[in-house]
Amino acid sequence: MPPAAVTLQNATVGTSSPVEQLAPNPVFLSTEPGPEFDWKISLRGKVIAITGANRGIGLGLATVCLANDAAEVYSLDLFEPGEEFQALANANPKRLRYLHCDVTSEENVLKVVDDIVAESGRIDGMVANAGMTKHQPALKFDRPQLEQLFNLNVYGAYFCATAAAKKFIELGIKGSIVFTASMTSYRPNRAAPSAPYGGTKGAVRNMAHTFAMEWASHGIRVNSISPGFVRTQMTYYVEKAADWNLKMQYYGGMPRLADPRELGGAYVYLLSDCASYTTGIDIPVAGIVGAW
Ligand SMILES: NC(=O)c1ccc[n+]([C@@H]2O[C@H](COP(=O)([O-])OP(=O)(O)OC[C@H]3O[C@@H](n4cnc5c(N)ncnc54)[C@H](O)[C@@H]3O)[C@@H](O)[C@H]2O)c1
Numbered sequence: 001m002p003p004a005a006v007t008l009q010n011a012t013v014g015t016s017s018p019v020e021q022l023a024p025n026p027v028f029l030s031t032e033p034g035p036e037f038d039w040k041i042s043l044r045g046k047v048i049a050i051t052g053a054n055r056g057i058g059l060g061l062a063t064v065c066l067a068n069d070a071a072e073v074y075s076l077d078l079f080e081p082g083e084e085f086q087a088l089a090n091a092n093p094k095r096l097r098y099l100h101c102d103v104t105s106e107e108n109v110l111k112v113v114d115d116i117v118a119e120s121g122r123i124d125g126m127v128a129n130a131g132m133t134k135h136q137p138a139l140k141f142d143r144p145q146l147e148q149l150f151n152l153n154v155y156g157a158y159f160c161a162t163a164a165a166k167k168f169i170e171l172g173i174k175g176s177i178v179f180t181a182s183m184t185s186y187r188p189n190r191a192a193p194s195a196p197y198g199g200t201k202g203a204v205r206n207m208a209h210t211f212a213m214e215w216a217s218h219g220i221r222v223n224s225i226s227p228g229f230v231r232t233q234m235t236y237y238v239e240k241a242a243d244w245n246l247k248m249q250y251y252g253g254m255p256r257l258a259d260p261r262e263l264g265g266a267y268v269y270l271l272s273d274c275a276s277y278t279t280g281i282d283i284p285v286a287g288i289v290g291a292w
Contacts, residue, residue, distance in 0.1 A: 029219030031174050031276040041274045043070035047120045048271060049113070050074070051103050051160055052130030054081040056232035057180060057260045059088065061127060064264020065271070066092045072120050076101035076112055076160075077130070103130050103156035109163045117167060124173060125271040126164035128157040129180040131200070133234060135192035146196050153200035158207065161222065165215055174219035176271045181205040181224040183286050191229075191238050201226075205282050212280030221279035223270045228286025231257040253288025 033039075048065050052058040053075030062073045066088070075081065075098045081089075089096040097119075101112045116123050131153045134145060161177050168175035184194065185201035204224060211222040229235055235257060238244070248255035266283045269275055 028217040029172065029174060031219050031221065031273075033273060033276055037273070039274065041068070041269055041272050043068050043125075043268060043272055045069075045071050046124040046271065047072045047116065047122050048074070048125040048127065049076055049116060049123060049160075049164070050127040050129055051076045051101070051156070053077060053127075054079060054085050054098065056234065057227065057230055057263060058127070058129045059085060060230075060260025060262075061129065061264050061267050062096060063088055063261050064268055066095055067264075068268045068272075071095065072097065074099055074116055076103065076109075078102050103128075103160055104151045106159040106163070109156075109159045110166075113163045113167050117171070122171065122173060123164065123167055123175070125176045125178070126160055127178045127180070127267060127271070128160040128204075130156060131180060133194050133197040135194050135197075135237075137193050138195040141196055149196045149200055150203075153197070154203045154207075157204050161207070161211055165211070165218070165220055168220050169215075169218050174273075175221075176275070177208075177211065177220065177222045178267055178270045179204045179208055179222075179224040181208075181226045181282060183226050183228045183284060185226055185282075186284070191241065208282070209280045216279060221270070221275065223275075223279060224282045225263060225266050225270070226282050226284040226286065227258065227263055228284070228288075229257045230260055230263065232260060251288075256287070258285070258287060 043065055048070050050058045050061055050073060053062045054077040058075065062075060065073050073096050075085065077098060081098045085098065099112050099115060102108050113123060132149065134149060157179055164175060164177055181204045182201040184198040185205040188198060205226065208222045208224045215222060229238055238257060263285050266285050270278065
């Protein structure tokens with residue numbers, strides 16, 4: 001499938017002052033839908049890469065992208081996929097693939113993006129989702145622990161976004177990049193102390209604004225999603241806490257964790273062409289309770 005046709009539009013209309021006459025007119029790749037646009041929110045024909053989609057939130061997102069007609073979804077993950085991934089792959093023949101990738105290596109990420117284009121002819125969306133946390137009091141963190149968190153959550157997300165942007169620009173594709181941030185980018189996780197994790201997620205949410213500004217002229221949109229508590233291996237401890245029922249009784253909101261697939265609609269929207277004027281924002285998906 002060839003990349004979408006490139007439509008370069010002139011951003012300025014007319015020139016009058018001597019300064020304007022000297023400056024070259026900027027051009028931009030407009031994301032504005034054309035007259036024949038199908039306004040149904042859909043990922044029809046799109047090739048989407050999701051980091052860390054072998055399990056957890058990433059796998060939930062892959063499920064919802066496939067349910068909304070994504071042509072192909074690639075999981076870029078460090079570890080071999082398990083049974084849950086295999087079951088989804090079997091239910092969607094040739095539409096869900098795993099590529100080994102360590103997102104903390106820029107070289108590795110660039111290569112995998114090249115491999116996707118070699119295999120599928122294009123790439124339309126990149127979800128920088130792989131991440132990790134560590135719960136302990138701030139005064140106990142040592143430098144190697146901090147570096148591990150920032151390497152994966154910040155550097156990894158940065159490499160994925162920039163690798164995708166380079167490829168979108170090279171192919172003239174109006175791509176979409178979505179980061180998985182976190183409600184901890186706004187406020188502390190009161191269920192477990194994790195100051196560096198909140199810092200990494202604040203960085204990710206903030207980077208999306210500037211990427212969105214820098215790459216808008218290329219027709220590239222960049223946004224983030226901030227989940228609250230989602231039921232994955234990262235949050236196994238939350239429902240086991242002795243005071244969980246008490247917290248739920250007094251906190252209000254939805255007294256449960258989310259199924260990873262419940263986040264998917266927000267990602268599908270941001271990855272779709274219906275979000276043509278949506279860039280530089282964060283969507284919290286937290287059921288109130290995860291917004292502690
Ligand atoms: N679970 C939650 O409640 C929650 C809430 C807010 C934000 N998040 C964020 O959502 C994202 C996914 O979390 P999850 O709960 O699904 O975690 P998870 O641990 O279940 O899944 C993380 C995935 O990332 C992969 N991964 C780890 N290191 C990698 C690397 N270097 N390169 C490529 N892949 C790598 C893992 O193999 C795994 O498949 C993370 O960024 C996390 O911070 C999770």
